[in-house]
Amino acid sequence: MFEALNERLTGVFDRITGRGALSEKDVAEAMREVRVALLEADVALPVVKDFIAFATDRATGEDVIRSVKPADQVVKIVYDGLVEMLGGEEPTPINLNATPPAVILMSGLQGSGKTTTSAKLALRLTKFDRKKVMMASLDTRRPAAMEQLQTLGKQIEVATLPIVPGESPVQITRRALQSAKLQGYDVLILDTAGRITLDEALMAEVAEVAAVARPVETLLVADSLTGQDAVRTARAFHERLPLTGLVLTRADGDGRGGAMLSMRAVTGLPIKYLGAGEKVDALEVFDARRVAGRILGQGDIVALVEKASQELDASKAEAMARKLAKGQFDLNDLANQLQQMKRMGGLQGIMGLLPGVAKMKAQMADANIDDRMIARQEAIISSMTKAERKKPDLLNASRKKRVAAGAGVEVQEINRLLKQHRQMADMVKSMSKGGGKGLKQMAAMMGMPGMGGGGAGDMARLKSLGGGKMPEPSADEMKAIQDRLAGLGGGQLPGGLPGLPGFPPKK
Numbered sequence: 001m002f003e004a005l006n007e008r009l010t011g012v013f014d015r016i017t018g019r020g021a022l023s024e025k026d027v028a029e030a031m032r033e034v035r036v037a038l039l040e041a042d043v044a045l046p047v048v049k050d051f052i053a054f055a056t057d058r059a060t061g062e063d064v065i066r067s068v069k070p071a072d073q074v075v076k077i078v079y080d081g082l083v084e085m086l087g088g089e090e091p092t093p094i095n096l097n098a099t100p101p102a103v104i105l106m107s108g109l110q111g112s113g114k115t116t117t118s119a120k121l122a123l124r125l126t127k128f129d130r131k132k133v134m135m136a137s138l139d140t141r142r143p144a145a146m147e148q149l150q151t152l153g154k155q156i157e158v159a160t161l162p163i164v165p166g167e168s169p170v171q172i173t174r175r176a177l178q179s180a181k182l183q184g185y186d187v188l189i190l191d192t193a194g195r196i197t198l199d200e201a202l203m204a205e206v207a208e209v210a211a212v213a214r215p216v217e218t219l220l221v222a223d224s225l226t227g228q229d230a231v232r233t234a235r236a237f238h239e240r241l242p243l244t245g246l247v248l249t250r251a252d253g254d255g256r257g258g259a260m261l262s263m264r265a266v267t268g269l270p271i272k273y274l275g276a277g278e279k280v281d282a283l284e285v286f287d288a289r290r291v292a293g294r295i296l297g298q299g300d301i302v303a304l305v306e307k308a309s310q311e312l313d314a315s316k317a318e319a320m321a322r323k324l325a326k327g328q329f330d331l332n333d334l335a336n337q338l339q340q341m342k343r344m345g346g347l348q349g350i351m352g353l354l355p356g357v358a359k360m361k362a363q364m365a366d367a368n369i370d371d372r373m374i375a376r377q378e379a380i381i382s383s384m385t386k387a388e389r390k391k392p393d394l395l396n397a398s399r400k401k402r403v404a405a406g407a408g409v410e411v412q413e414i415n416r417l418l419k420q421h422r423q424m425a426d427m428v429k430s431m432s433k434g435g436g437k438g439l440k441q442m443a444a445m446m447g448m449p450g451m452g453g454g455g456a457g458d459m460a461r462l463k464s465l466g467g468g469k470m471p472e473p474s475a476d477e478m479k480a481i482q483d484r485l486a487g488l489g490g491g492q493l494p495g496g497l498p499g500l501p502g503f504p505p506k507k
Helices: 004-015 024-040 047-057 070-086 114-127 145-156 169-182 198-212 228-240 256-265 286-293 301-312 313-325 330-344 346-351 358-366 371-382 384-388 397-407 410-436 436-446 458-464 473-486
Strands: 102-107 135-138 188-191 216-221 245-249 271-275 283-285
Touching: 004 024, 004 070, 004 145, 004 286, 024 047, 024 070, 047 070, 047 169, 047 216, 047 256, 047 458, 070 286, 102 114, 102 198, 114 135, 114 145, 114 188, 114 271, 114 283, 135 145, 135 169, 145 286, 169 188, 169 216, 169 384, 169 410, 245 330, 245 384, 256 271, 301 330, 330 371, 330 384, 397 410
Parallel strands: 102 188, 102 216, 135 188, 216 245, 245 271
Antiparallel strands: 271 283
């Protein structure tokens, strides 16, 4: 997410960092490059103009000129501008303040991901908000649309309205309202039909359904990969339908981010959720501070910890903790780490949430470190016998050849994996003997947030410039995260967050 924009902005800031003072010419040059970066990211021109005017006015003020580190102040100003562009300091929560059932109407064009997003939202409301949710499909045109929602409902264990052939969307709406009310559901999610393009029939149908359902939330689901087309779609829907918020899908595949950065400014509507993956739990609450932090390469540690706490298996975490405490770490444990990494979005997904990793991409590419490497390492371990995984010293030359043939790799890759495992096993032994110091070393190696690792200095430096406005979790968010982590083994995650195998490469 935002790879291209992050790379351009990082280059701009690198050029001005380290200068003792910034002249107006320096600021103008930096802002010109920021403007080009935003335009290349497909941000709407009026939004770019307003952003540059805001940033230039702040960057040429007395606070920056007299600052000890003016370049850092410029970075903070750009951060503040991004937060403002994306919707302000605080996330806009979904409104469920209504006499049950609270109705959420999902609208959008065909192919934007409405049905999948309806299921993702239902799961989130059920899992985190403890709401009793029912879903109903109003899409009578797309083949198997109702069956798709029904299948997703069974997968996430959320009720769906039984299908009655021949009913119109308004008839289905009335039946869904009555059924949800009689059965005591807290929330009713209505998945409306879409079209390939905007047309009068689509808007009239959605408007009629809205008049009957009287939703507390009318969300537009838009595909972020369509760029400014998504912005135009949002504006057109909002002119005909009283939208209350936006959900952007496929955000994980959007390397530019133009739609996300333009949506709030152009429509005035808050972005409430981001769909960031194909899994049914891949729906994030949109937080402008955290997204701005990702754009500027500061990562999103809160999202990383939340993702880890959701994906970890409590019993496995406790078993791993006991093994680590004894200084044990075999190839089965390494395989578990690799599997956890895949569940959390793979290497790229995790790296996108870690602070200060943008500059590592070239080094990672040179070292051939990517998700394919993780798959090869899994294949290597799977090709070993149980005894070999438990005791890697058994792997002599002939055994390595057999494993290499089974995994479809060269023997050199077997040796690299074994070397990596030895390093991790030595660190585990050090941790078990060295107490807190060893634990911090292990945590840093495995990428555990808050226990060593890159990016903390940059976050602290930027935070000091802005009176504590950096994207840190609120007290309630932090308590929720701590509660979830506490349920996975005494509030600690020994070995729980996967490391970055083989990185950084040894020189």
